[in-house]
Amino acid sequence: MIENIIDYLKEERSQEWRAELRKSLKAKERTSRERVKMPEEDPNIRNKSNTEVNTGLPIENAVLEAQRCLDCPEPTCMDGCPVGINIPKFVKKIEAKDFLGAASVLKETNGLPAVCGRVCPQEKQCEASCFYTVKLKKPPIAIGYLERFAADYERNSGKMAVPEVHEKNGIKVGVVGSGPAGLAAAGDLAKFGYDVTVFEALHEIGGVLKYGIPEFRLPNEIVDVEIDNLRKMGVKFKTNFLVGKTASFDDLKKEGYKAFFVGSGAGLPRFMNIPGENYNGIFSSNEYLTRINLMHAADTEYDTPVISGKNVAVIGGGNTAMDSVRTAKRLGAERAIIIYRRSEKEMPARVEEIKHAKEEGIEFMNLHNPLEYYADENGRVNRMKVQKMELGEPDASGRRRPVPIEGSEFYIDVDTVVVSVGVSPNPLIPKALSHLKVTDWGTIVVDKETMQSSVPEVFAGGDIVRGGATVILAMGDGRKAAAGIHKYIQETVKAN
Amino acid sequence: MADLTTKYLGLTLRNPIVVASSGLTDSVEDIVELDKNGVGAVVLKSIFEEQILLEAEHSLRKAEEDSMIYTELSETLDYIDEHIKEKELGNYLDLIREVKSKVMIPVIASVNCITTREWTTFAKQIEDAGADALELNVFIMPFNFDANSIEKEQVYYDIVNKVKELVNIPVSVKISPYFANLGKVIQRLEEHGANGVVMFNRFASPDIDTDAEKVTSAEVLSHPFEMANTLRWVAIMSGRLKMDIAASTGIHDGDAVVKQLLAGATVTQMASAIYKNGPEHIVNVLKFVNDWMDKKGYNYIDQFRGKLSQGKMEHPEVYERMQFMRYFSEIK
Numbered sequence: 001m002i003e004n005i006i007d008y009l010k011e012e013r014s015q016e017w018r019a020e021l022r023k024s025l026k027a028k029e030r031t032s033r034e035r036v037k038m039p040e041e042d043p044n045i046r047n048k049s050n051t052e053v054n055t056g057l058p059i060e061n062a063v064l065e066a067q068r069c070l071d072c073p074e075p076t077c078m079d080g081c082p083v084g085i086n087i088p089k090f091v092k093k094i095e096a097k098d099f100l101g102a103a104s105v106l107k108e109t110n111g112l113p114a115v116c117g118r119v120c121p122q123e124k125q126c127e128a129s130c131f132y133t134v135k136l137k138k139p140p141i142a143i144g145y146l147e148r149f150a151a152d153y154e155r156n157s158g159k160m161a162v163p164e165v166h167e168k169n170g171i172k173v174g175v176v177g178s179g180p181a182g183l184a185a186a187g188d189l190a191k192f193g194y195d196v197t198v199f200e201a202l203h204e205i206g207g208v209l210k211y212g213i214p215e216f217r218l219p220n221e222i223v224d225v226e227i228d229n230l231r232k233m234g235v236k237f238k239t240n241f242l243v244g245k246t247a248s249f250d251d252l253k254k255e256g257y258k259a260f261f262v263g264s265g266a267g268l269p270r271f272m273n274i275p276g277e278n279y280n281g282i283f284s285s286n287e288y289l290t291r292i293n294l295m296h297a298a299d300t301e302y303d304t305p306v307i308s309g310k311n312v313a314v315i316g317g318g319n320t321a322m323d324s325v326r327t328a329k330r331l332g333a334e335r336a337i338i339i340y341r342r343s344e345k346e347m348p349a350r351v352e353e354i355k356h357a358k359e360e361g362i363e364f365m366n367l368h369n370p371l372e373y374y375a376d377e378n379g380r381v382n383r384m385k386v387q388k389m390e391l392g393e394p395d396a397s398g399r400r401r402p403v404p405i406e407g408s409e410f411y412i413d414v415d416t417v418v419v420s421v422g423v424s425p426n427p428l429i430p431k432a433l434s435h436l437k438v439t440d441w442g443t444i445v446v447d448k449e450t451m452q453s454s455v456p457e458v459f460a461g462g463d464i465v466r467g468g469a470t471v472i473l474a475m476g477d478g479r480k481a482a483a484g485i486h487k488y489i490q491e492t493v494k495a496n
Numbered sequence: 497m498a499d500l501t502t503k504y505l506g507l508t509l510r511n512p513i514v515v516a517s518s519g520l521t522d523s524v525e526d527i528v529e530l531d532k533n534g535v536g537a538v539v540l541k542s543i544f545e546e547q548i549l550l551e552a553e554h555s556l557r558k559a560e561e562d563s564m565i566y567t568e569l570s571e572t573l574d575y576i577d578e579h580i581k582e583k584e585l586g587n588y589l590d591l592i593r594e595v596k597s598k599v600m601i602p603v604i605a606s607v608n609c610i611t612t613r614e615w616t617t618f619a620k621q622i623e624d625a626g627a628d629a630l631e632l633n634v635f636i637m638p639f640n641f642d643a644n645s646i647e648k649e650q651v652y653y654d655i656v657n658k659v660k661e662l663v664n665i666p667v668s669v670k671i672s673p674y675f676a677n678l679g680k681v682i683q684r685l686e687e688h689g690a691n692g693v694v695m696f697n698r699f700a701s702p703d704i705d706t707d708a709e710k711v712t713s714a715e716v717l718s719h720p721f722e723m724a725n726t727l728r729w730v731a732i733m734s735g736r737l738k739m740d741i742a743a744s745t746g747i748h749d750g751d752a753v754v755k756q757l758l759a760g761a762t763v764t765q766m767a768s769a770i771y772k773n774g775p776e777h778i779v780n781v782l783k784f785v786n787d788w789m790d791k792k793g794y795n796y797i798d799q800f801r802g803k804l805s806q807g808k809m810e811h812p813e814v815y816e817r818m819q820f821m822r823y824f825s826e827i828k
Contacts, residue, residue, distance in 0.1 A: 273582050318571030348574050422572030448564060468570040
């Protein structure tokens with residue numbers, strides 16, 4: 001199988017147009033170029049609005065960046081991509097100014113390139129494995145920027161292709177959750193000809209892409225275009241539908257559903273269990289972001305209570321923490337503070353998000369940990385006690401464990417606190433299927449190749465399997481599961 | 497038949513035999529068994545900060561082995577120690593609730609704390625879960641050579657202060673004998689609000705295997721000879737404290753229980769002897785105490801408790817004699 005991929009890549013690379021392109025510029029000329037910079041909205045403008053921070057590469061810069069790529073015979077960048085995008089091919093299509101062609105290469109393996117180009121941690125994936133990073137010790141090809149460029153170009157061209165679908169086979173498959181895993185599974189299942197219905201618990205389609213990632217990082221419009229495409233492919237969506245509550249798996253099976261993909265995500269927030277955490281004004285990042293992104297809490301036209309605090313503390317150092325704190329700033333916070341118990345080096349957030357947050361005036365209190373919250377007479381949080389930390393010995397993950405400094409406690413005035421210390425898998429599906437095998441973490445146990453769970457007709461992927469993954473990993477799971485479901489139905493359902 | 501009823505930490509115990517915090521007291525089934533065999537009270541297995549950290553590391557390793565679980569960039573895994581702690585604490589609170597629903601004897605929870613941080617606040621949740629009392633197992637490792645003993649002692653007092661502020665249930669403190677001025681420290685624990693002191697904590701200790709030239713663990717279970725130091729300090733302190741005293745370490749049989757009561761202990765804590773002989777051993781211990789009291793004509797424990805404490809001795813120096821001066825100097 002791997003040999004086939006290598007042969008396939010070799011064959012693709014030897015095509016005339018690629019060979020010609022390689023000859024068009026000397027390797028030295030390519031490597032001597034500086035990596036392009038992503039144009040950004042002014043920090044002082046963007047931190048007061050929901051405008052997208054990264055504005056996208058102009059055509060000429062995209063082509064210049066694509067020219068840096070050496071079109072390596074062994075493209076190591078692909079090793080870093082969880083869905084195996086043919087990176088050199090799409091980059092070279094950009095160099096050849098065939099931008100729609102580039103988008104179509106991306107779509108061979110990635111249904112949501114405009115999303116991934118924006119939110120994937122490329123610096124830890126494809127770009128980390130780029131020849132420039134590994135061998136030349138130079139900034140890598142801006143693969144993420146180029147992915148976004150190609151996808152945006154296609155969307156804005158009005159020539160967005162709807163993938164071809166097989167003739168409908170009338171077999172019903174249910175997809176639970178409309179996040180990246182569910183959407184990817186739905187797309188592939190529709191291509192195979194299944195009658196696909198996506199069940200979404202919330203009132204909007206898109207899962208974490210909508211409720212979790214804010215507009216300034218991933219505009220909803222981009223997600224909606226992808227959802228529309230799925231609709232055009234025949235995928236049906238049912239919102240406000242909780243599988244396991246609104247209808248059970250058995251109910252759905254009686255309605256004719258032969259298999260299910262569960263991509264119900266990791267929507268169960270975690271708290272730190274410290275005193276005062278139940279006071280008003282203290283939210284989980286899930287609740288905070290959902291209220292604002294989906295329920296328009298910041299909009300006076302809507303009933304959702306406004307939660308724009310003046311002094312907002314966000315606890316945590318991941319991407320969700322960055323999204324929350326930057327959202328708070330946009331809602332008018334005078335002080336929007338990240339409180340993280342380790343140092344910046346250990347932060348799980350993307351480097352770019354940390355950089356953007358700093359530019360926008362976010363305060364970072366690294367090596368600090370909350371101890372207790374206090375409230376006014378109405379039960380609204382008004383103060384918190386934090387303690388300074390220092391880094392101790394590395395733990396099993398290699399990160400240095402934070403150790404409190406005795407006697408270093410002090411108080412900060414806050415009126416809003418967002419706790420963003422991770423999430424747990426959504427327990428609803430495991431609870432609804434008592435014989436479903438789950439790990440100690442509450443994630444669903446699946447076969448790594450087919451994504452089939454211990455309940456034969458149930459397949460799963462994304463955060464419900466991985467605990468907390470990236471968009472691209474979730475999508476990879478969704479696609480793998482779609483193939484698994486297809487095989488399962490071919491073998492079992494059709495045989496009966 | 498003598499009356500063995502004992503008041504400890506304001507609680508009424510049917511007898512002064514308490515099973516110490518140990519693996520014997522970490523499950524409902526085992527505690528029900530201890531109850532059936534007549535124990536006076538149990539101290540639940542301690543919940544340790546160190547244990548939580550080890551569990552977190554174990555879970556992380558397990559997650560990494562299972563490649564499906566995503567460990568990089570994960571906010572959840574960044575805070576895995578917090579989540580494990582939450583889970584462990586949740587399990588502990590469930591244990592308290594379940595044990596309380598199954599047995600009538602007092603159930604004393606135990607927290608191992610080394611700082612005044614979150615572990616003290618956990619005390620409130622323990623109280624809410626229904627524990628009858630709380631035993632704080634405190635030991636500040638003396639490996640920080642920059643800190644002086646006053647600073648270290650202060651941590652003990654701060655922990656007691658903090659916990660007493662938070663809870664209404666009685667609080668005892670289990671300590672080691674390793675203090676420069678042990679008696680004063682115990683008195684000061686009382687001044688800071690402790691309702692009882694448990695003397696003493698017995699630590700896991702290292703040993704060396706000379707054949708393999710390796711550091712190993714010393715024997716886990718205690719021996720009866722280890723009781724002597726406890727006996728000395730129970731006798732010295734019992735007349736000097738208003739708070740209760742639980743004698744612990746090396747108490748293996750009824751005879752040892754009687755000795756500790758004579759020295760002034762309110763209750764005695766046992767673990768090793770029950771590990772060795774099973775929960776039925778409690779029946780034998782109680783029988784011995786009963787028979788001894790009958791033989792001596794005591795109807796209830798207060799008639800003899802502290803009879804041989806230092807304060808009541810004609811020659812109090814007997815508990816203070818530390819050096820075997822003449823004895824050793826005469827050995828040729």
